[in-house]
Amino acid sequence: MRRFRKYFDKTFNAVNAKNAAQLCAFGITCKSLSDPLEDFDEVEFIIDFANQDVLISIVVQSDRIKRIQFTLLDPENPDAVKGLTELQLGDFLTLRGDKLVEFFDYITGPDL
Numbered sequence: 001m002r003r004f005r006k007y008f009d010k011t012f013n014a015v016n017a018k019n020a021a022q023l024c025a026f027g028i029t030c031k032s033l034s035d036p037l038e039d040f041d042e043v044e045f046i047i048d049f050a051n052q053d054v055l056i057s058i059v060v061q062s063d064r065i066k067r068i069q070f071t072l073l074d075p076e077n078p079d080a081v082k083g084l085t086e087l088q089l090g091d092f093l094t095l096r097g098d099k100l101v102e103f104f105d106y107i108t109g110p111d112l
Contacts, residue, residue, distance in 0.1 A: 003093075009066070010064065011065075012043070014033065017107045026099045026100075026102055029045065030043075031046050039061065041059075049091075050091070054096075055072070055073050
């Protein structure tokens with residue numbers, strides 16, 4: 001998770017985060033993004049991992065990223081989440097880590 005610390009307190013680019021075509025290139029879809037963002041808001045994205053959906057929750061305050069969390073969505077109840085085990089998190093970051101870095105670089109970068 002250390003590789004994502006550099007994104008804390010970076011500006012969240014909502015324009016890029018809404019670009020479905022580019023998100024698809026990362027294997028990510030947007031689940032929830034307020035328009036406009038509130039002063040304190042949570043943005044949610046989904047990425048596939050081992051035939052399960054991982055929810056990427058990003059807390060944004062004053063347009064800056066304050067928290068990043070990865071949780072598994074329950075396929076029987078999409079509103080329920082559970083934490084990844086240490087082994088699952090390691091596997092997830094091994095398989096999807098590079099795409100996640102590209103994704104975070106994109107949503108914290110300038111409009112393209």
